[in-house]
Amino acid sequence: MTMHSPLSRKFAPALLSFGLAFAATQPAEAQTKSGQLALNLFEPTPTGDAFLAVPSPRIGGHLVPRGAALFDYASRPLTITDRQVPIVAGQGFVRADLSLSLWDRVLVSVHMPLALVQSGEAPNVPGLDAPAPRAPVLGDLRVGARVRVLGKDDRAPFQLGLGVNAFAPTAPDDTFVGEGDWRADVHALAGGRVKLRLPLVWSATVGAMLRMSDSPHALRFGAGAAVLLVDERLSVGAEIHGTRALGETRLIDARFTDITAAPSLGLELLGEARLRVFRGMTFAAAAGPGLLSGLGTPAFRGIFLVGWAAPAGSRSPVTTASPPPKDRDGDGLRDDADACPDEKGILSGDPSRDGCPPPDRDRDGVLDLEDACPLVAGEQNTSERKNGCPADRDEDGVPDREDVCPEIKGLAETKKRGCPADRDDDGVFDTLDACPDQKGVAVSDPVQRGCPKDMDGDGLEFPEDLCPADRGAADAPEKGCPLFVQLKGDEVALSRRIEFAPSLRVKGLAVTPESIPVLEEIKGLLRDHPEIQRLEVQGHTDDAGDVKKKLATSQEEADTVVRTLVELGVSADKLVAKGYGHKKPIADNRVAAGRRANRRIAFTVIARAR
Incomplete structure (x- = not known):
């Protein structure tokens, strides 16, 4: 007969042969004692530690109280494996824990367990009267203290401490939750907080459980590590802890022989997560299997905790009348x-x-603390904005060593890095190019700079062509300029008046044949200047006579010119007719010459493409 928690192999023959042979002959007064053992090897850490089973040197300030309620359940911590008899099939504890930090060096705590759930079977063996475990029952009260002897505070990467827990025999007999006598857990602690890609906390402990009862002393150890996530509100990690008794443990006093557990190593693994929902309220959960079946090691353990503990590094300062710290x-x-x-x-x-x-990451001799470009090697500069940055004389963001135009502010993504844009790639930057979309020549005249030599296609090249943007004639008074029409800003200057005559064909006015060449040049002007989107044809008169009739006449003349231009092939969408009557004179209406000058057709650009 063996147990999940390994027992001495002498138990099987002694209990089955010797026990059965003499059961009928022995007196009935033989006493049976069982369960005088704290079977649950899980001892929770004080509230606020990074792990549930492995304590750390963390203290947490001065006069900072902490508390938690915890539930843990162990499955099959004590089983006779060859008979599959679970003497203790399950143990569930509710625990209350309180602790208080002092001077950021000492932590005192008190812990009270209550076995809320216990299940199992008494072994059906002659001569053995072992009761099944019962619940609810109190466990042994634990009072603890520890001191951090090395490490500046809770955020130091390496800390060292010493701790002791004393257990009072408050548990009743025959319950598998207490030992009926005093015992103490003395241990050393190590731990810390390391800043890697993610913050990491770690803890390790080794110590001994010293007993005044008949049970043997035991070695205890453990280690854990966890990463901190979500602004350090969430920790996820794992821990491993174990115990090894230094002698045989008597589990049950039988009539003929004792049931004992041989010294062996018990080992448990826990994966756990801890969440801090606001300043101090914390929830934690852990679960894991027993790895080695030492005495009291369960097949599986689950833990849940809710408590309050100040975040790591927070502290209530000790008020002392000390001088201000030096800096x-x-x-x-x-x-x-x-x-x-x-x-x-x-x-x-x-x-x-x-x-x-801080370091000098770009190794340019300027420390990152003063380097305006800490990741790009540069040079020292008296300007804080430029210190440690590569030289960039034109301040276009392209370092001089890469800038094709180091003294002209340009763009990083142009064909010539650091130079201004030059869409037609004619060597004249767009900002200076009068024809940025037509490859041209670099000349001093800003009107022709960057444009083709014969921009208007009239057969005359710059500078011989006095109107390089307007198609003209070689025999014009101004060579290369139109004979009758010239664009001056938004106004179209005419060297020949547009005249009208009555027409039977249209039953109204018509443009005289002598004026048709003027309108032909208006058509060419619109062709050569596609940026003109709308041209207003204006009709004007003098102020002699009925002004209403004059207004109607000016509108009729403007409409006639628009109609004629459309007939010549100009899009109607580019033209608008407007009669102004006598409202916009350009000469004195009191003299005949002035009245003649005021009777006119004028052209004005009212919309251009941007």
Whole structure:
């Protein structure tokens, strides 16, 4: 007969042969004692530690109280495996834990377990009267203290401490939750917080359980690690802990022989997560299997905790009348926390580097603390905005060493990096190119710069063509300019008047044949200047006679010109007719010459493409 928690192999023959042979002859007064054992090897850490089973040197400030309620369940911690008799099939504990930190060096705690659930069977063996486990029953009260002997605070990467827990025999007999006598857990602690890509906390412990009862002393150990996520509100990790008794453990006092457990190693693995929902309220859960079946090691264990504990690193300061801390280098970090107290530095998150100058990542001789371009090698500069950055004389964002036009502000994505845009690639930048979409020549005249030599296609090249943007004639008074029409800003200047005569064909006015060449040049002007989207044809008169009739006449003349231009092939969408009557004179209506000048057709650009 064997047990899940390994028992001495002498138990099987002694209990089955010797026990059965003499059961009928022995007196009935033989006493049976069982369950005088704290079977559950899981001892929760004080509230606020990083792990549930592996304690750490963390203290957490001065006069900071913490508390938690915890439930843990162990499946099949004690089983006779060859008969499949679960002496203890399951144990479920509800636990209350309180702790208080002192001077950021000492932590005292008190812990009370209550076995809320216990199930199992008494072994059906002659001469053995072992009751099944019962619940609810109190466990042994635990009072603990620990001190951190190495490590500046809870955020130090390496901390060392010593701790002791004393267990009072508050559990009743025959319950598998107490030992009926005093015992103590003495242990050393190590742990810390490491800043990697993600913050990581770790803990490790080793110690001994010393007993005043008949049960043997035992070695205890454990280790755990967890990463901190979501602004350190969530931790996810794993821990492993175990126990090894230093002698045989008597589990049940039988009539003929004792049931004992041989010394062996028990080992458990727990995966756990912990969530802090607001400043101190914490929820934690863990679960895992028993790896090695030592005494009290369950097949599976599950744990849930809810408690309050101040976040790591928070503390209630001890009020003392001490002078202000010194800060020799003036970097805002007091000397006792400054790893480089004589060099101005920064808070890095690593206590071994806090207060030290930052590195020079681009290795340009300018420390990152003063480097305006810490990832790009540059040069020293008296300007804070340029110190440590590559030289960029034109300040276009392209370093001089890569800038084809280092003294002209340009663009990084152009064909010639650092130069202004040149869409037609004629060597004249768009900002100076009068024809940015036509490849041309670089000349001094801003009107022709960057344009083709014969931009208007009239057979005359610049500078011989005095009107390079308007198609003209070689025999015009101004060579290369139109004979009758010239665009001056938004106004179209006419050297020949547009005249009208009555027409039987249209039953109204018509443009005289002598004026048709003028309108032909208006058509060419619109062709050569596609940016003109709308041209207003204006009719004007003098003020002699009925002004209403004059207004109607001016509108009729403007409509006639528009109709004629459309007949010549100009799009009607580009033209609008407007009669102004006598309202816009350009000469004195009191004299005949002035009245003649005021009777006119004028053209004005009213819309251009942007």
